[in-house]
Structures are given as structure tokens and as C-alpha cells.
Amino acid sequence: AQSVAQPEDQVNVAEGNPLTVKCTYSVSGNPYLFWYVQYPNRGLQFLLKYITGDNLVKGSYGFEAEFNKSQTSFHLKKPSALVSDSALYFCAVRESGAGSYQLTFGKGTKLSVIP
Amino acid sequence: NAGVTQTPKFRVLKTGQSMTLLCAQDMNHEYMYWYRQDPGMGLRLIHYSVGEGTTAKGEVPDGYNVSRLKKQNFLLGLESAAPSQTSVYFCATFAGGEQYFGPGTRLTVT
Numbered sequence: 001a002q003s004v005a006q007p008e009d010q011v012n013v014a015e016g017n018p019l020t021v022k023c024t025y026s027v028s029g030n031p032y033l034f035w036y037v038q039y040p041n042r043g044l045q046f047l048l049k050y051i052t053g054d055n056l057v058k059g060s061y062g063f064e065a066e067f068n069k070s071q072t073s074f075h076l077k078k079p080s081a082l083v084s085d086s087a088l089y090f091c092a093v094r095e096s097g098a099g100s101y102q103l104t105f106g107k108g109t110k111l112s113v114i115p
Numbered sequence: 116n117a118g119v120t121q122t123p124k125f126r127v128l129k130t131g132q133s134m135t136l137l138c139a140q141d142m143n144h145e146y147m148y149w150y151r152q153d154p155g156m157g158l159r160l161i162h163y164s165v166g167e168g169t170t171a172k173g174e175v176p177d178g179y180n181v182s183r184l185k186k187q188n189f190l191l192g193l194e195s196a197a198p199s200q201t202s203v204y205f206c207a208t209f210a211g212g213e214q215y216f217g218p219g220t221r222l223t224v225t
Contacts, residue, residue: 009155032212034213034214036216041219042218042219043119043205043216043217043218043219044158044205044207044214044216045216046213046214046215049212049213051212090157090158101146101209101214102148102160102163102173103160103214105150105157105158105159106157107155107156107157108157
């Protein structure tokens, strides 16, 4: 079985400061990892994914995430937060080779960037 | 391209009523999914389909049925709505390693 944990329900950060949104995962085999963002009253938008290769993955809107196999983590980061980054962020995982491509999502972390 | 669209956007039902949510995609994707989103619960998979004419149960399938008669459409049905089914429902497709989400349907069951 696969699972995702986002240990923080909410993260507050001042505009211009670096931000980190944490994610840890559990899968039986090799993981494929994803970050999605949801703005109010909208669907989820894809930010970035880790499939294989470099542990540091760069995505949309200046976000990046670092895959750490030993710590089973995939934390989302941005060097300088913008007020417009305020949204709900979801980490997701699926096991490589899973034929149905089902994703398991974390419960989400609300990011608030304070002007 | 419209991508993934969902109909309706909002709906209020009374307990025991039935309804069908429609998901349509114009990207020719094989895989389609229905999720529900509840506060503090993230997204949970209800049913999914790996191609036209196929459906399978996800994590929380009870109280829901689905059909995929055409590749571009994935229907989610509630035969007898219950207040516990009050939620926001998202449809998604899969291709190229990522899922593409519709805008959601907000359903309230009173």
C-alpha cells in the first residue's frame, strides 16, 4: 500500500522569505512523486514530479522539490515566497509500474504568504 | 482544447435523491478518475477507468456507481444521496506521467 504524510496543516511565511512544505511517503517499490497546487474554488494544478534521475526537481512558478530516498521525503521549496503563492498544496505518490496509475494524495498543506 | 470539464459546477440534493455528474475530456486520454475532496482529508479516489468500457473501485466506492461508455466521458452516479456525500468532486485524466484535473463539482446533500 502507498501513503503520503504532510505533517503541517498550515505553513505561514513572510513574503520574500524561503518556503518549505514537507512531504513524506511510503511505497513498496520505487516511488513516483508529485506536487499539486489548488487555488480557492479551482481544481488541482500540476507543479512538478519526480520519476527518476536528479534528486532536485524544478517545476512551475519557481518551485522545486528535493527527493531524499533515505528519509523517504519529497519537500517542496521556493527561494523567495510571493503573496500569490498562497494556496493549498498537495503531495502525491504512486508506485512505479502500477498499471492503474492511481495516485495517493496527502491531506494538503495550506500555505499563507504574509505581505 | 477545453481539457477536462465537469457538469454541473454546483448542486444541492435532498437525502435520497439521485444524480449523475458528468466528466468530459477532449485529450483522448485512456485513464480517468473520480475523486472526492473533504476538508482535512485530501483527495480520495472513488472509482477509476483504464479505458472505454472499463471501471474499477478506488478507496471509497460505496454509494457511487460509474460508467465509461465513451472514451471521452466518465459519469459518476449517486443512486440515493446521503449527507455524508456532501463534498467537492473532481474528475481527472492521466497521460504523460501526470494527472489533469477538472474544475470540480460542489455537491451539498441536505
